[in-house]
Amino acid sequence: MDVLTAAPAPNHAPDHALHPAMPEEKHLDMPEQNLFRFDPATERRNRTHKRALPWISRTLTFGGGLALTVWGGWQMYRVIDVGGITFLKWMLLVLFLANFSWIALSFAAGVVGFLHLLFARPKQPEIPKELKTRTAVVMPIYNEAPSRVFGALQAIYEDVQATGLGAHFDWFFLSDTTDPDIWIAEERALLALRRNLGPDARVFYRHRQKNTARKAGNIADFVTRWGGSYDHMVVLDADSLMTGHAIAVLAGAMENDPDSGIIQTLPLIINRNTLFARVQQFAARIYGPVIADGLSCWMGRDGNYWGHNAIIRTAAFAAHCGLPHLTGKPPFGGHILSHDFVEAALIRRAGYTVYMLPSLAGSYEESPPSLIDVAARDRRWCQGNLQHSRVIFAKGLHPATRQHFTTGIMAYVSSPLWLAQIAVGILLVLQASYIRPEYFSQEFTLFPTWPVFDAERSLMLFEVTMAVLLAPKLFGLILALFDGPTRRGGGGAIRLTLSALFETLMSALLAPIMMLVHAGHVLHILFGFDTGWEPQRRDDGSVAFNQIMRRHRDHVILGFIMLVAGMLISPSLVAWMSPTIAGLILAIFLSWASGQRSIGVALKKVGLLVTPEERNPPPIATRANALSQTFAAEGFDHADGLRAVYEDPQFREAHETFLPPAAPRVRGDIHPDRAMAEAKLNDAQTIDDAVKWMQRKERMVLLHDRALIGLLSRLPSGA
Template sequence: MDLSRQDTRETPAAEIRSGSALPFRDALPPEAPLAMPVQDLARFDPATAHRPGVRHAAPWAQRLLVFGLAALLTAYGAWQMYQVVSVSGGVSALQYALLALFTLNFSWIALAFAGAVLGFLVLLPGVLRRAAPDPLPSGLSTRTAVVMPVYNEGTARVFAALQAMHEGIAASGLGAHFDWFVLSDSTSPDAWVAEERAFLALRERLGDGARLYYRHRRRNHHRKAGNIADFVTRWGGAYDHMLVLDADSLLTPECILGLTAAMEADPDAGIVQSLPLIVNRNTLFARVQQFAGRIYGPIIATGLSAWSGRTANYWGHNAIIRTRAFAEACGLPDLGGKPPFGGHVLSHDFVEAALIARAGWGVRMLPGLPGSYEESPPSLIDVAVRDRRWAQGNLQHARIIGAAGLKLASRQHFATGIAGYVASPLWAAQLLIGLALVAQTAFVKPEYFTSEFGLYPVFPRFDAVRALQLFGLTMGVLLAPKFLGLVLALLDGPVRRACGGGLRLVLSCLIEILLSALIAPIAMLIQSGSVFQILAGRDTGWNPQRRDDGSIPFADIVRRHRWHMVLGIVAGVSAFAIATSLFLWMSPTILGLVFAIPISWASGQLGLGLALKRAGLLMIPEEREPPAVLTRAGTLAAENAARCLDEADALEALHADRALAEAHARMLPAAESRPRGAVETEHVLAQAKIVEAETLSEARAWIAAPKERMALLHDRALLDRLARLAP
């Protein structure tokens, strides 16, 4: 439906009460359709690809450094492990299994190490020279849509961030080049109406020239990917670019303008991705993540950008995209079969980057562009909920990695994403096999009379000295990216001072390493469980991410982690029974599992995180000297929270405010056609209940199910009946 053709008569000002809906204007601009054909993953014709105007050389030297160094490290580690297990002169089947698992796992951390080394080498000269930032553009020649998909989010934060970014761009004098869209997929009736109230109020505050729009989809088909595709096919033709955000995204005006200028300067670029840093986090777990992302993240992202070149990755948000290139190349097909491996593409961002690169467009990263921010879940359990969805999406890429025409780097991105989750059960299997071999060494008697002739019995033994050296090498490779990030932060005077000085910075890194080491075995088992569930055919839902600071009920923590604790106790007792040295070697893993419940509880504690903050630990520069957009967004969020939009009942809000009810009705999407005789149960129930209800309180009590309320909120006739009920 084209809402620009609807009746836009404004409600008289006398009807607008404090905190209520404001005079209605068009919620959406005229549509500008853009075709987005579904892509064929089995076939691709290179003749249809975009032909760059300038030849862009691939970064082969950087790739040789990263993959060559990773291969050499892996070969050396595998050889050392072979020496460890073959000291007795023979290698058993279990020892070969241990060798194979070690090689796979070591290759994963070796690649991360090599990428971090490259990132360190790229960033070091800039830190030493203190190079000045690139100047901001004085003008733009294109139009960009800033799109923020939302799904049952808190409106106070979402619309505060949107307003802060909008004000920053308006102050730059380049606001006419940007339109702002809130693309709602919310399935909660209260969240939907709260979004509309916040939208109408914000647009009134910003004025007629705000270029702010709101759209709610009746059905969240294909989730976020479908949400963006719906925007592209309906309005994409009016915009050269779209800047895709998440509900927790916050970008400085300098970052938004920098991304737009980079896209304008590179006509062969399809996606330009910034590096989002975590901010505004205060629980213990979230502060650890925030600190790690700020100190270690840049060297990892810079290394990835350096070897990827123009076939980099896309993380689904805080990136600018050439709209027509995206429409032509990124129509996602449904995969055959049922979820978790079939159905719509869950982790769409990796796939969209691969498809747009296949179509001849560049996918670039700008990790050095400051001012790109996001938030993170507040506790270990919250991360696990999100991680379950990511695990399914990444493992689903096993069906896409072989798609026709993909660039080699794109296939590597898929492989890295898959390995990131497969690594957890592989590490768990390596620990179990290692434990079994040590138990065999301690308890199994040597076989004196084997099928093969030999003068001496074969004892299952290990080379303890080599094993210790290999353990040191593994830890060094695993922790090196953290130490390289620390070195860069110590060399960077402003960053070092903003983190509390050199001593506090080092202490913060040690705290992060300790907490990460304790959390690692818990995360390993959680991810292993996710992988096994996916392989068993269990689909995940799409629950909204909890972004607020706060703890989870202790009973839920015990329920989630009780088996982790039991497994830790069993592993500790078994290791101690076998050998004290084995117990000491496994102590980090054992401690993390045995204390899984208190660790998970502590992870979501606001008090612990704030205590470290008061001590100047786990600090990041954005806390010492917050950018103006962060401060402004925080102030606006507090003001929005005071309006209590998120606490309001949808039916009560619409009944109490006629202006809001009229605006809601005008913003409704077109009614869906249905075959005669086919009815929706929820709609029929809502209709029957609202017709019988005589008061608002009866309607609220009877129509309590969210789906029934959503059916009512989509029906203008039922909304009219609601408005005529007695209070």
């Protein structure tokens, strides 16, 4: 067991009591699951699932989506069935069906969500009066600004305490941080947090020296070592905020439902200021509830997990969610990146239910601040979702689970499919204008098969496609206009409507850029390029303009090529593709503008893209922001880790007690980074030399090694 004596830092009052770094371990076995071996007889039988199959919602969603797809496919067939169907026309039909089926299903689910919210008006769940179980609230962190995450967790802790149920929760920072300065800042922030909360606060911290299997491995390490002490765990992200009411409701819901394995909330986006982030924040607040409620209605208790702001039954998770390593090399082999979908699939396969509480308020998150940031995040998500193509056919999975995997895969594969459909359409127009007709199809004819279309029906189908694509936005706007608090919180009916129109325009311009970005991601992954795992940028800073130029110059060039080619081929083609062409030509400007805080704040001042949570901030968000500023004022975030350990002997002692027991060294086993760090320490004449000479890997080795820390502490000061 790691034990920390929380020594007082300089200029601070001493801590009230000794605190362990982590509580006593209570292990749970977490066996690796076999995806393609499963005995149905081992599935847990439950009562609630059989009573609550949402057949009506599923029929409306999938039946409606299928009917709309069949109708659209038939209309497209009639469009191209003029003068015979060529090979390119068949390609266009197939691509249209693949793309239209995707948006038709989303439309049908949106209709279900709209009707449910309009007529059922789900009520806010009430907080339980008492709890009998224990829950761990865990926050995995990876190279995040400590002031943000520690401020957020303190705000959540205080809000849970205010419910009177705080004794049922323990709190854990699970650090996978690889930056030595941030690691030391986390430890210093923890000591400050414990001083703030007092001696009775059960707030703990664990740092892994090797972040094996990334976030999934981080959670698995906690479950196997400490999970046995807790009935449930609430999993947060580094940008998560949850009210005490929401966390207590989740704990009560799982306590009262022994069949539940995972209960997911719908996080709303808050605290965003850049143009791009504010567009996302507005869309998630106004349209998100319709989409989420439709999803919740049809999936029932066969749902999905998004990796955070959810509660999990710990023993069930340990028994059934040990992730296997996929054979082969990344990007399709190795450890599973998008672990949350797979964990939901495995726990559902075992007979536990997975469902969402979309009406539960008080669950929040943040979003990337710019187009480039979201593209970088989506690169990792794209690889994880495409990797699910190796999991989707696992034995024993529920059909709804396979649909979740399909949805995730299509979220990225749809981009190259749309791109291919556009390319085939252009080729057909080019063929009709400049290339001789395809004289011989599969059957002999006396006359050539000209690539012509039913123009009137084509226009009608285009209009229907746009209506299907935009309908969920309209549903969300209608519900917002009919809901008094949401309408007033969005600035009134006129500003709310103008905001929706602005968001729709921005989405239309950004869509072709994201189409090419996602298509590029898919192609890179198909060609075997693995993605990294860089920490997500969460601040409101803008991106350097030269970086924007490099990222989008090909998009702009392609936009001008499409414009010139379209004008040479057919002006009507340019009109048809104008949103795509405009978005690509303006890609650099749009990407630059997306990251500008000044533009987002200016729109806020005139009342556009405003959400109710922004006009009347949730108290927990206000408190978290204030605490983050307080932690930032301590100077931990940007301090040099080596100097912090060197200059504060009491903190140095605390840091050393965080470290696990040193493993015995094998004779002849010389670690290069340790040897280099030791050599530099022996050669250094002052602490300034050591700070200047130590590279990142050497710093990590030094800070994990008590003997090297001793050498560091004995160096003369530079003064």
